[in-house]
Amino acid sequence: MPLKIRGMNAGIDDIAIFIPKPYVHYMDFAAARGISPEKLEKGIGVKAMAIPDSDEDTATMAATACLRLMKKNNLSPKDIGRIEIATECGLDQSKALNSYTIGMLEQVYGKWALAHCGGRESKFACVSGSWALRDCWTEILAGENNGKASIVVMSDIAKYDIGSPGEYTQGAGAVALLVKESPRIISLDRGVASWVISDDYDFYRPHGHKTPVVNGKYSLDCYVEQVARAFAGFKRKALETRLVRTGLNFISAIDYFAFHLPFPKMGRKALERILAEEYVEEKMAFEAPLISYLRETHGDERAIKEILKLKNSEAVFRQKVEPSVLGCAHVGNIYTGSVFLSLASIIDNERLERKDIAGKRIVFLSYGSGSSAVVYSGVIGKGHADAAGKGILMPALENRNRISIEQYEALHKGEAKAPVAEKRGQFVLEGVDGNERRNYRFIEYG
Numbered sequence: 358m359p360l361k362i363r364g365m366n367a368g369i370d371d372i373a374i375f376i377p378k379p380y381v382h383y384m385d386f387a388a389a390r391g392i393s394p395e396k397l398e399k400g401i402g403v404k405a406m407a408i409p410d411s412d413e414d415t416a417t418m419a420a421t422a423c424l425r426l427m428k429k430n431n432l433s434p435k436d437i438g439r440i441e442i443a444t445e446c447g448l449d450q451s452k453a454l455n456s457y458t459i460g461m462l463e464q465v466y467g468k469w470a471l472a473h474c475g476g477r478e479s480k481f482a483c484v485s486g487s488w489a490l491r492d493c494w495t496e497i498l499a500g501e502n503n504g505k506a507s508i509v510v511m512s513d514i515a516k517y518d519i520g521s522p523g524e525y526t527q528g529a530g531a532v533a534l535l536v537k538e539s540p541r542i543i544s545l546d547r548g549v550a551s552w553v554i555s556d557d558y559d560f561y562r563p564h565g566h567k568t569p570v571v572n573g574k575y576s577l578d579c580y581v582e583q584v585a586r587a588f589a590g591f592k593r594k595a596l597e598t599r600l601v602r603t604g605l606n607f608i609s610a611i612d613y614f615a616f617h618l619p620f621p622k623m624g625r626k627a628l629e630r631i632l633a634e635e636y637v638e639e640k641m642a643f644e645a646p647l648i649s650y651l652r653e654t655h656g657d658e659r660a661i662k663e664i665l666k667l668k669n670s671e672a673v674f675r676q677k678v679e680p681s682v683l684g685c686a687h688v689g690n691i692y693t694g695s696v697f698l699s700l701a702s703i704i705d706n707e708r709l710e711r712k713d714i715a716g717k718r719i720v721f722l723s724y725g726s727g728s729s730a731v732v733y734s735g736v737i738g739k740g741h742a743d744a745a746g747k748g749i750l751m752p753a754l755e756n757r758n759r760i761s762i763e764q765y766e767a768l769h770k771g772e773a774k775a776p777v778a779e780k781r782g783q784f785v786l787e788g789v790d791g792n793e794r795r796n797y798r799f800i801e802y803g
C-alpha cells in the first residue's frame with residue numbers, strides 16, 4: 358500500500374543573506390599564487406571569495422542576517438518562537454552562537470525582547486543547517502510552535518591554510534530562513550527526506566585548529582558517494598509516497614537541484630554521479646533496447662525524449678543545476694548555508710531570466726564532512742516572487758570591496774590593523790576582553 362501523506366504545508370517563507378563586503382577576485386588570487394586563472398574559473402568555478410573583515414565573526418554575521426530577515430518582514434520579537442543556529446565555526450565550547458545573536462538583537466529590540474525564544478547551536482559540518490530546518494519544520498507540523506514562526510540561521514567562515522588547494526574555495530556568510538506555515542518561498546515535501554551517515558576523515562578541524570585538516574580528493578569521493586546514497590533513499594520514498602508516480606525517468610520530476618556547493622564545479626560532479634546511477638538503473642530495468650521498449654510500453658514520445666536527454670548530462674546541468682551556482686561562484690563556500698545559497702541563486706537567477714518557477718520542485722542535496730548527506734525536496738510557492746522582491750542574493754552582493762592579496766593575507770592571519778570595509782546597518786565585534794568575553798555593537802543604517 359502506498360503511504361499517503363496529507364496535512365498543512367510548512368517551509369521557508371523568506372530568506373535573508375549576509376555576505377561580508379571584502380572579497381578576493383580570482384584573477385588577483387591566481388596571479389599571487391601562480392595558478393592558471395582558467396583553473397579557478399573553469400576547473401573550480403570560482404570568481405570571488407568573500408572574506409570576513411577584522412570586526413566580523415560568525416556571530417555578527419548570524420545576528421545581521423537575522424535582523425535583516427526580521428526588518429524585511431516587519432517581524433517583532435513576539436512573532437518568533439525559536440532561533441536555531443547551525444555552524445561549524447562556533448566561538449565557544451559551551452556558549453552557543455544563539456546567546457551572542459540574541460544579545461546583539463536585543464541591542465536593537467530591547468533587553469529581554471527575545472527571552473522567550475528557544476533554540477540551540479547545531480553541528481555536523483555543512484549538513485547541520487538542513488537538520489536545523491527540519492527540526493523547526495517538524496515542530497510546526499506537530500503543532501508545537503505555539504503559533505509562532507522560527508528563524509533558522511546558518512553562519513560560517515570557510516578558511517583554509519594559505520597556499521593549500523582548499524584556499525581557493527574559501528568564503529564566508531550567513532543565511533537566515535523564516536520557517537512557518539503556508540510559506541511563500543518553498544513548502545517542504547513530507548515523508549521523503551532521506552539521510553546516510555558514516556565515520557570518515559575527509560575534512561575535519563580538531564580542537565584548537567584554526568583551519569581544517571583536508572583530505573581533498575577523498576572528500577570529493579565521500580561527498581558524491583554519500584549524496585548518491587541519500588538520493589537513492591529519497592527516490593525510494595518519493596515513489597512509496599506517490600510524490601512521484603513512476604521511477605521511469607525520475608529526474609524529469611525534479612525541476613532544480615540545490616546542492617551543497619563547496620565550489621561550483623562540485624554541482625556538476627555530483628549530478629553526473631546521480632545521473633550515471635539513474636541511467637544504469639533504467640538500462641538494467643529493460644532487456645530490450647531502451648527506445649523500442651519505451652515505444653512498446655510507454656508510447657509517449659515526449660517521455661522517451663526526456664529519457665534520452667538524460668544521457669546528455671550537460672543539458673540536465675544547464676537546466677537544473679546551473680541556476681544554483683551563482684552565489685557560490687561569487688561568494689565561495691559558506692559551509693552550513695551553502696545549500697540555501699543555492700536555493701537563493703535559483704530564485705534570483707530565474708527571476709533575471711524572467712522564468713516563472715512557481716510550482717517547480719527543488720531537491721536539496723546537503724552534505725557534511727565526517728560524513729553525512731540529507732536529501733529532501735519542496736515546491737516553490739506562488740508568493741516566492743513577492744518574498745524575494747528585488748532579489749534575495751543580489752542585495753547581499755552590493756557595494757563589495759575588492760581587496761588586495763596583502764589585505765586578504767593580513768585578514769587571514771588576524772594581523773589587519775583596521776577593518777577594510779565601511780559598514781551600515783550591521784553588527785560588528787568591538788573587542789574581546791581579558792575574560793574572553795566578546796563585545797558587539799550595532800552600526801546604524803546611517
Ligand code: CAA
Nearest residue numbers: 393395396399400401483522523573574576577580619726
Ligand atoms: N583549465 C581548466 N581546468 C583546469 C585547469 C586549467 N588550466 N587546471 C586544472 N583544471 C581542473 C582539473 O582538471 C580539475 O577538474 P576535474 O575536477 O573536473 O578533474 C579541477 O581543475 C581541479 O583541479 P585538481 O584536480 O588539480 O584539484 P586541486 O588540487 O586544485 O584540488 C579540491 C581541488 C580537492 C577541491 C581542493 O580545492 C580542496 O581540497 N578543497 C577543499 C575540500 C573540499 O571542498 N572538498 C569538497 C567535498 S567536501 C565538502 O563538500 C565539505 C565542505 O564544504 C568542505
